[in-house]
Amino acid sequence: MIFRKRGRMIGRFARQAVSGLIISGILGVVSFRTAQGRFEPPEAGSPGILRATLEPRAVIPTPAPSAHPDVQPVGGALAVPKQITNDGCCPYPQWSADSEWVLFVDSIGSDGPGLYGVPAEGGPATFLTGRIGSFSQDLSLVAYPEAGLVYIERWAIGDRWLVPSQGREVYLSHENEWVAWEYGSTSIQNQDLKQRTIWIASIKGEEARELVTVHGGRFLGWINHGQALLVSGRLSPLSPAGVWRIERESGAGRLLFSTDHPRDVLISPKGEWLALTVAFQADHSKNGLWVMRTDGSGITRLPVYGSYRWRAEGELLVIPYDFEAENPYLWQVSVETNQFWELTRPEDDDLVIANNDWQPSPDGRKIVFSSHADRNLWVMSLPDPPE
């Protein structure tokens, strides 16, 4: 995120500074106003040049995660990973819907580029399709661009149709009934000034319509069986920033969580839960990993931060950001009961995940990860916490 333009830099920066000050001032003022018109204290770190002081910011490290939660052993054998590929390969693995296969994009021998699969227990890779794209959760559909247009294809039989997204990436609902896409700013600059309009249509690309425009945000995902979706940002320049739930039929929006620029928003497999990161707020009690239901209830800040994925509804897997530990280790958090379970120990040195690249299986019984030790895929069966 760096710009390299010689000459006239001073003028450009001066113009940006002036416009930034004006915009920040406006946003800073409007952030006091809620959607209902009442005034509330602004969120810490709300937009504004005011925080850009000349003084160094005091750095207060995040408390060690082990200082907070009471972590329980699961009992019995802990998870041990198993190598399932050889010779180095396969970043960004995904699971088949039945959790029996691990899928990845590769090019092997005469089969050429395409989607390959390897059994979760290990074995030779099998060529599945040369069609590469964004697959539906059940893998029956794939969306891909071609000559500036976007198609959805039932790849097993080759039946395909056009989606009127004019080449924009499309997002399929879990039950393959709806599709969404974004129009708007694709520039690199000021996140808060970006406007994106979310469009939706039936999975066949019919009944396309504009649903909502977000300022400084984007589409996050489908929830509630396609009845609603989540977006980030503001619904108007005067509304608060955060994560919003938008009803598909009415377009009505409801603020689920108020914050600027939520990071790493992750929706659970069935869309009932949401996890996200808040960072660099002056009020450190706001920073960290938050979870909530997608109906807006159960908002909780977890006493741990790190790498996270949903194992099941309300069950979050976390690799704590614990640099005092000997090795990375895996916890499970039952977010409704605030129980923490130890799935692997810091003494174990086999959780060697490359590129933060790991995924739980749909049945929640395993994870797959790309190893930075050998660039192969490894699968680890997860122990279950006691009932």
Place this chain on the structure above:
Amino acid sequence: MNSVKRNLRAVRLLFVSVLILTAGSVQTLLSGGVEASGLAQEGNKPFIVPFAGDPGPDTWLLIQPYGNTLFAYQFRRSVYYGGQGLHFGIDLAAACGTPILAIGDGVVESVDSWHGAGPHNLMIAHPNGYDSFYGHLLVRPRLRVGQVIEAGQVVALSGDPDLTCNSRPHLHLEIRDSATQAIAYNPLDLIEADWERIALSGSQPVEFVQELGEPHAWLGLFDQPETKFGHPLVNDFSKAWPYDW
């Protein structure tokens, strides 16, 4: 003209080396070597992380590594065109005003130079043949060209390229060869830290782009090509995944 500049730079580097030796940084100089192209050995990396303390949501986070990242690929024909389509540094998110530390002993090479990464930037020349470049600084660093710097010294404050301190505040850090400043190296190869563990943050994998004809290349944090500024794109792939929608 270029050879004169190069000679002047060599003389300046020699002078810097003498200054730093005098300042008592013999160990750093010897361990770092003098070859710009000789990347550091594993476990013997010459530089330190530019922020104090461990990463985390209160301090700093690695938000974009060096190399053939998806983000750089998407902007390969615009923002990153001059850097062969690669992200030729690392981006570390931090709140505006977070103190930035010099990653090694050295001397100030430039302040607010033409290298971009506004609103303010800083280049430090190190005696081991590398320059470190700090971009998107909050204010102009109060440093003089030629001023001697020690590793870990606060040299600047982190800022936001969009000047709001809300949009995308982060430090853009590059490491280039001192001789020409025309080659950028992967900072993760040269800064001592457990980067794979640092990358274990948030809910999304670090995304590099796959060239489908050679789908295993340039996919790791440490498996990335050098950047030769002004040279042709190295990632203008005909078939790539993820797609450039």
